[in-house]
Amino acid sequence: MADSAIAIHNITKRFGDHTAVDDVTLTVPRGSVYGFIGPNGSGKTTTIRMILNILLPDRGDITVLGESQTRAARDRVGYLPEERGLYRKMKVRRLLRYYGALKGAHGAVVDKEIDFWLQRLGLAEWANHRIDALSKGMSQKVQFIATVVSRPELVILDEPFSGLDPVNADVLRDAVLELRARGTTIVFSTHDMSAAERLCDRIFMIFKGKKVLDGTLDEIQSAYGFDTVRLRTDGGRAALGGLDEIVSINDHGNLQEVRVNGDPQAFLQRLVTRTAVRHFEITRPSLHDIFVRIARPEVS
Amino acid sequence: MRKALTIAWSEFITALNSKAFLISIVFVPTLMAGSIFFQRTMGQRQDLEPRPFAVIDHTGVIYPVLQMTATVWNSGTQRPAGAPPGPKFIPSLVTPPDGKPLEQVRLELSQRIEKKELFAFVEIPAEAVKEGGRKTPIRYYSNSPSYNALPTWLDAVINQSLNAHKLQTAGVDLMLLKTLNEKTPFESLGLLRQTADGKAGTAEKVDRIKTMAIPIVLMTLMFMVIMSSASPLLNSVMEEKLTRISEVMLGSVTPFELMLGKLLGSVAVSVTLSLVYMIVAIVAASYWGYASALPPSIAAWFIIYLIMAIMMFGAAFMAIGAACADLKDAQGMMTPIMLVFVLPFLVWSPILQAPDSLFAVVMSLIPIASPMLMLLRLSIQPGPPWWQVGLSLVLTLATSMLFVYAAGKIFRTGILMQGKSASLGEMIRWVKA
Numbered sequence: 064m065a066d067s068a069i070a071i072h073n074i075t076k077r078f079g080d081h082t083a084v085d086d087v088t089l090t091v092p093r094g095s096v097y098g099f100i101g102p103n104g105s106g107k108t109t110t111i112r113m114i115l116n117i118l119l120p121d122r123g124d125i126t127v128l129g130e131s132q133t134r135a136a137r138d139r140v141g142y143l144p145e146e147r148g149l150y151r152k153m154k155v156r157r158l159l160r161y162y163g164a165l166k167g168a169h170g171a172v173v174d175k176e177i178d179f180w181l182q183r184l185g186l187a188e189w190a191n192h193r194i195d196a197l198s199k200g201m202s203q204k205v206q207f208i209a210t211v212v213s214r215p216e217l218v219i220l221d222e223p224f225s226g227l228d229p230v231n232a233d234v235l236r237d238a239v240l241e242l243r244a245r246g247t248t249i250v251f252s253t254h255d256m257s258a259a260e261r262l263c264d265r266i267f268m269i270f271k272g273k274k275v276l277d278g279t280l281d282e283i284q285s286a287y288g289f290d291t292v293r294l295r296t297d298g299g300r301a302a303l304g305g306l307d308e309i310v311s312i313n314d315h316g317n318l319q320e321v322r323v324n325g326d327p328q329a330f331l332q333r334l335v336t337r338t339a340v341r342h343f344e345i346t347r348p349s350l351h352d353i354f355v356r357i358a359r360p361e362v363s
Numbered sequence: 364m365r366k367a368l369t370i371a372w373s374e375f376i377t378a379l380n381s382k383a384f385l386i387s388i389v390f391v392p393t394l395m396a397g398s399i400f401f402q403r404t405m406g407q408r409q410d411l412e413p414r415p416f417a418v419i420d421h422t423g424v425i426y427p428v429l430q431m432t433a434t435v436w437n438s439g440t441q442r443p444a445g446a447p448p449g450p451k452f453i454p455s456l457v458t459p460p461d462g463k464p465l466e467q468v469r470l471e472l473s474q475r476i477e478k479k480e481l482f483a484f485v486e487i488p489a490e491a492v493k494e495g496g497r498k499t500p501i502r503y504y505s506n507s508p509s510y511n512a513l514p515t516w517l518d519a520v521i522n523q524s525l526n527a528h529k530l531q532t533a534g535v536d537l538m539l540l541k542t543l544n545e546k547t548p549f550e551s552l553g554l555l556r557q558t559a560d561g562k563a564g565t566a567e568k569v570d571r572i573k574t575m576a577i578p579i580v581l582m583t584l585m586f587m588v589i590m591s592s593a594s595p596l597l598n599s600v601m602e603e604k605l606t607r608i609s610e611v612m613l614g615s616v617t618p619f620e621l622m623l624g625k626l627l628g629s630v631a632v633s634v635t636l637s638l639v640y641m642i643v644a645i646v647a648a649s650y651w652g653y654a655s656a657l658p659p660s661i662a663a664w665f666i667i668y669l670i671m672a673i674m675m676f677g678a679a680f681m682a683i684g685a686a687c688a689d690l691k692d693a694q695g696m697m698t699p700i701m702l703v704f705v706l707p708f709l710v711w712s713p714i715l716q717a718p719d720s721l722f723a724v725v726m727s728l729i730p731i732a733s734p735m736l737m738l739l740r741l742s743i744q745p746g747p748p749w750w751q752v753g754l755s756l757v758l759t760l761a762t763s764m765l766f767v768y769a770a771g772k773i774f775r776t777g778i779l780m781q782g783k784s785a786s787l788g789e790m791i792r793w794v795k796a
Contacts, residue, residue, distance in 0.1 A: 117613045117779065142614030146607035153377070164369050165615040209611070219614075 067126070068093045068217045068248035069114055074123030076109055083109040084120070085272035091250060091265075093216075096243055098263030099252040100350070102358045106272040107252050108145070111219055114250075115142055128216055138167045141215035145222045145252070147206045151195040155186070155205055158194060159212050166213035173212055180208040183241070184234060200231040207235060211242060218242060219250040224258060236262065256351035266350065268357065275357050284347035287356075291348045292321045292330065298338030306333060313352055318342075320352060366616045370624025375631040387591050387636055392643040414482040414513050415453040417472050419465075421489035426456050428524040429517075436516070450512060457484070469504070476506050483507075485517055491525050492532075553744055570656070577648075577656045578715060578742040582707060582735045584640055585669055589704075589734075592633035593677040596625060597693055600684030600778075609778045618775040622681055626767070630673050637669055664741050667756070668734035674763040675731065676704060678770035682790070685777035692784035707735035718743045728755050730762035769794045 069091035076084040084106045091097045101107045112118040113125060116137060130136040150158055156177060163173030181187045184204040194202060203226065211218060223239065224232045239262065242249060253259050259266060260280055268276035276283055290310075296302050300314050303321065308330045313320035323330050327345045334340055348356070378384050420426040437451045459468045472484040483505035490499040501521055503514045530537060552566040603609045612621050641662050648657050679700050687693040710732075714723040718740045727736035728751065737755045740747045776793045777785055785793070 112779075115614050116617075117610075137615065140614070142611070144607060144610045144614070146610065148603070148606050148608035148611040150377075150608060151606075161369075161373050162611075162615070165366055165612070167365070206611075 066093050067091060068095075068128060069250070070126040071110075071114070072124050074110075074113060074120040074125060076106075076113060076118060076120050082272050084113070084269070086123070087269065087272075087274045088123075089267055089274065089277060091248060093248050094243075094246050095264045096239075096249045096251055096262055098259040098266040099250060099269070100254070100256070100259055100266060100276075100354060101269040105358075106269045108221065110269060111142075111221060111250070111252060114219065115140065136217075138213070139216045141166075141210040141213065141218040143206060143210040143218070143220045143223055145225070147203060149194045149202060149206060149209070152193055154191055154193055155181075155197070156190045158205070159209055162209040163212040166215070168213035172214065176212045176214060177208065180211065180238075184208065184238060200227055203227060204231070204235065207238060211238075211247075215247065217248045217250070219252070221252045222254065223251070224253070224255060256349065256354055260350045268354065270357055276353070280350065283350070283353060287348045287353060289327075289345055289347055290322055290324070291346050291352060292323050292327055293342070293344040293346055294319055294321060294334070294340060295342035296334070296338045296340050302334070302338040306330070308333075311356075313355070320349065322348065322352070322356075364620075367620045367624040367627060370612075370616065370621060371627035371631060374625055374628025375635075378628065378632040379635070383591075383595070384632065384636075388639055392639070396647075410450045410512060413451040413453055415455065415480075416482055416513065416517075417457045417475075417484035418454050419457050419459065419468065419472075419484065419486040422487055422492045422525075422528075423489075424492060424528055425487050425521060425524050426454070428527075429520055430454050430456075432520050432524070452513060452516060473504060476504070483513060485521070487521060491521075492528055570653075574743055575715065577653070578739045579711070580644070581661065581665060581742050582711060582739050584637075584644070585665065585672065585735055585738060586705075586708070588633050588637050588640070588669060589672050589676055592629045592636065593673050593680055596629055596677050597680040597684040597697065598690075599625065600681045600774075601687060601690065601693060604685060604778055605688075613778070618778055619771045621778075622678070622685075622771055622774045623767070625681065626674060626677050629677050630670050633669060633673050634666060637666060641665070661738075661742050664738055668738050668759070671759045671763045672734035675734075675759070675766045676700070678763075678766040682770035682773040682777070685774040686780075686785040686790055687777075688780075688784045696787075703731050707732050707739070711736070711739060714739060715743070718747070724751060727751070728758060730755075730759045733759045 067090045069089070071087060071089040073086050073088055074084055075082065075086050087106075087110065099107050099110070109118060113120050114127060124131060127136040128139050150161075153161070159177045160170070160173055163176070164170070168176075177190075178187075181190055184207070186201060186204055186208075189197060189201060194205065197205065203223075207220075207223060210220070220239070223235055227235060236258070239249060239251070251259065251263060263280070265279050266276060266283060267274065278286075295318050299317075300312065300319060303309060303312055303319060308323050308325045310322040310324045312322075331340070331343055334343075418426050418429060420429075433452045433454050436449075437453075439449075457468065457472065459465055469484075469486075472481065475481045476483065483503060485504070486502040488499040488501065491501065501518070503517060505514070527537060530540060550568060552568055555566045556564045558564045600609075603612070609621065616624070641657075645654065645657050645662075648654055680697070683693050683696045683700075687696060706729075707726075710722075710726050713720070714726060714736060717723060723736075723740060724747070726732055727740050727747070729736075733755045737747070737752065737759075741752065746752075772794045773785075773790050777790075
């Protein structure tokens with residue numbers, strides 16, 4: 064396991080009668096971008112907190128960056144929690160220095176990183192402003208810098224793009240790619256399935272405390288086969304009513320993602336008798352679709 | 364520990380730069396300087412209004428003595444050196460015309476008082492100079508019942524004059540009587556100490572300010588410093604919990620390091636605050652001639668007990684902050700702690716009167732009250748026996764550590780709990796876990 068950044072073996076965590084994480088095993092290779100997905104309350108944050116040693120597992124063990132006592136690796140791990148927390152009255156540079164110091168990083172290294180990232184994320188002129196003077200997007204970028212300012216080997220990002228406008232989301236996504244280029248291992252917890260598809264080398268899904276997916280996107284999609292048709296028709300969603308082959312419809316408005324039971328060609332033949340078909344693509348299910356199939360089986 | 368110190372330093376610097384600290388650091392010295400200025404100013408602005416008053420002297424013998432005494436009083440020659448000047452008392456004799464009812468005279472004088480022509484009038488009964496005449500009172504009438512200077516003066520002067528008249532009538536030699544009645548001064552002193560060369564030193568005169576005011580001031584100062592340093596920890600922890608800063612912090616430090624860092628930061632702030640107050644207090648004491656009343660040993664005891672008190676109450680406040688989801692719940696939980704916290708203020712008076720009584724010893728050994736009450740006893744000469752101070756230190760230190768340990772356990776669990784405040788039972792379970 065020397066090449067793994069995180070090695071989790073059969074961990075279980077209970078809160079009273081509720082089992083938040085149930086016998087989960089997972090290996091995150093060094094240098095990879097690993098997506099953690101799962102519905103709210105499925106055990107993602109609890110798993111992350113155990114990796115960070117904020118919580119201790121009731122059973123099982125966790126090795127982080129080769130250290131079985133995860134506390135020992137804490138200084139080499141950067142954590143961006145879903146709920147942002149910054150000292151509002153502190154000035155940006157002082158706050159970043161403080162967070163760097165808490166990670167045991169050398170002052171000169173921290174200063175160099177602060178300058179680099181402030182420049183990179185377009186915040187250089189805000190270095191001496193108080194946090195409460197920043198916009199939400201700027202605060203989020205500062206929080207990101209606080210996470211990486213000590214040059215951690217492993218970065219855990221919990222919903223890093225939530226609440227950001229597309230421009231700032233792109234800036235932050237590029238920053239994540241920059242980290243990957245440096246060789247940093249990234250655990251990326253998100254509800255944004257398209258972002259997970261685009262950024263992650265591997266994806267882990269937890270549902271009701273149990274691991275339900277773990278692999279590359281290709282491996283995961285292959286397991287579900289080519290049972291999905293992406294189509295655009297003049298009739299839209301209404302034109303699909305009453306077709307027996309359809310198992311589920313994921314309606315995107317102008318585009319429908321349809322899970323088909325049976326031969327897609329036969330389905331196409333029936334469809335053209337109802338409406339003009341502009342686009343018909345037989346494909347594997349998207350991560351979003353897979354997520355929904357697992358998390359909402361009663362719907363799908 | 365390094366991380367706890369990093370947090371402590373950040374907390375210290377943040378506090379030093381805050382407006383609250385600036386207000387605290389300026390408030391007490393300003394209050395002290397203000398009180399000195401006020402006293403000096405007011406000292407120079409004593410009651411200097413002339414107080415004209417009428418005298419109905421039914422004895423016919425007291426008024427001349429009263430008039431002469433007033434003249435001497437008004438000249439200020441009898442006043443002790445350095446005493447502030449007083450008001451001038453200006454008597455005038457009123458002799459009721461024959462046949463005019465006395466009630467009418469009294470009414471007219473009252474009306475003159477209302478018109479501000481007079482301040483008061485006094486009626487000396489004729490029986491006052493007769494044997495057994497003490498039953499009829501000297502009557503003082505005024506429209507300023509709270510004003511004491513004139514009635515007090517009149518009471519003393521008229522009674523002395525009456526006594527002198529009676530003694531003279533009885534043929535007693537007044538000069539001889541005065542000599543015989545002369546009061547011997549009484550002085551209260553401390554104990555003699557052996558000097559370095561083995562001889563007996565001089566006993567120090569007991570000073571009321573030194574024995575009463577300084578201990579109370581020190582105890583109050585400690586209360587203020589604890590309140591201004593420890594209680595903000597609750598708000599700070601709660602704010603960090605609710606804004607999720609604590610979760611970011613817990614990605615870098617353990618909950619105990621976080622709590623300890625904040626606690627040490629608070630200790631550093633309170634010690635800084637105390638040192639400033641102490642310096643100001645010593646300057647003020649020197650100004651008033653009480654430099655010896657604040658020896659360095661008392662300042663050292665103050666700091667030692669303060670640190671333990673902050674650790675104890677600060678840890679408790681932080682545990683509450685971590686366990687509560689809103690300020691209302693936190694205030695409810697703080698109430699019993701505040702009741703314990705103010706305990707010394709409920710019992711200081713008997714301890715000050717008898718600092719070596721069993722009650723004083725027991726109360727000052729109770730760890731939660733010890734920082735304030737043992738300090739109170741230490742600041743009263745000759746101070747408590749060394750074993751009591753030692754026992755108090757051990758008990759208070761042990762309790763502080765117990766508080767920090769228990770608070771650490773509550774803090775660890777509570778800080779990540781959102782949306783619901785913990786009950787007391789839950790907190791106890793967390794401590795036991």
